[in-house]
Amino acid sequence: MVTTVTSLGRSGLHDWVLQRLSAVIMLAYVVYLGYFFATTPEVTFAAWQGLFASTFMKVFSFLTLLSVVMHAWIGLWIVSTDYMPKLSIRIVFQAIVIVICLSLLVWGIQILWSL
């Protein structure tokens, strides 16, 4: 099996666990942000900046971004193995996805800690 070298967990079971762990973190973040928008009468610049000012929110946001990136890597890897039977196309696609995931992660760190 050549293609498994491009999967995140290197095994179906690892991918399975990572996919669910990342899902739960993202679910918590979506609920938390939803709660913020629902309970803030007017989302002003000050309120928005205040939300992201705490270390808690920065770490929570980063954990969520890390989850997004892992989740997308695993998800798109599975999708590509289903719809891209040609190995060369699939490998290039997976490589592009991995590079984008890593770029999003670094960019996200820079954004979160610039505040």
Added chain:
Amino acid sequence: MIKKRPKNLDLTTVRQPIPAISSILHRITGVVLFIAMPILLWMLQKSFDSAGYAELHAMFTESFLWQFILWAILTSVVYHVFAGVRHLLMDMGIGETLKGGRVSAWSVIILSAISAVLLGVWVW
């Protein structure tokens, strides 16, 4: 492995049961959200200075295109979350029967449709 296995790739000739539709929507919204990630990070970056925040505010109050993009992203998030929770419940052994699978697939689609309307009201 036998190389010449029969394939039926013409999906229009196959009746798609509701869990199949729910599943493909889960995949489509997943791909949409991956494409949305650079847009979301760009918005987050912009939102952290007051001029950028005002610009975003103007975008989402004036531009129909941006309002639509925001609505599409939020709706995709909600659908993907509902469909994901359905998976997690099934992992816990809840709704694993054929009937349970159909009922939960319908629930995901109906709840998402209602949410899509509510999000539309919120965005516009």
